[in-house]
Amino acid sequence: MSMNINMQEEALTSRTAYTSKELAKEWHTNEHTVNMLRQNGLLHGVRVGRSWLYTPDSIRLFFTTYKDCEFGNDKDCQMARRGI
Numbered sequence: 001m002s003m004n005i006n007m008q009e010e011a012l013t014s015r016t017a018y019t020s021k022e023l024a025k026e027w028h029t030n031e032h033t034v035n036m037l038r039q040n041g042l043l044h045g046v047r048v049g050r051s052w053l054y055t056p057d058s059i060r061l062f063f064t065t066y067k068d069c070e071f072g073n074d075k076d077c078q079m080a081r082r083g084i
Helices: 008-013 019-027 031-041 054-068 074-082
Strands: 044-049 051-054
Touching: 019 051, 031 051, 051 074
Parallel strands: none
Antiparallel strands: 044 051
16 A cells, blocks of 8 residues: 555644544545554554544654655565664
């Protein structure tokens, strides 16, 4: 899966947080994918009750860190995660 997705900067700054469901809809994927990104330490979220929330800053950091990562290639993601 390639995450070549750009969220509009004004859309990011107009919200304080996004749920997994909202990110999945915005990224044209499913909640499971968003949750797996969080569980693998690629996307930072905060648990509030039973939900996970993602701030605009954590979304920006995700796209900055993994912008060239091909998520079907595990080696590329590991290298991007280490900053190589």
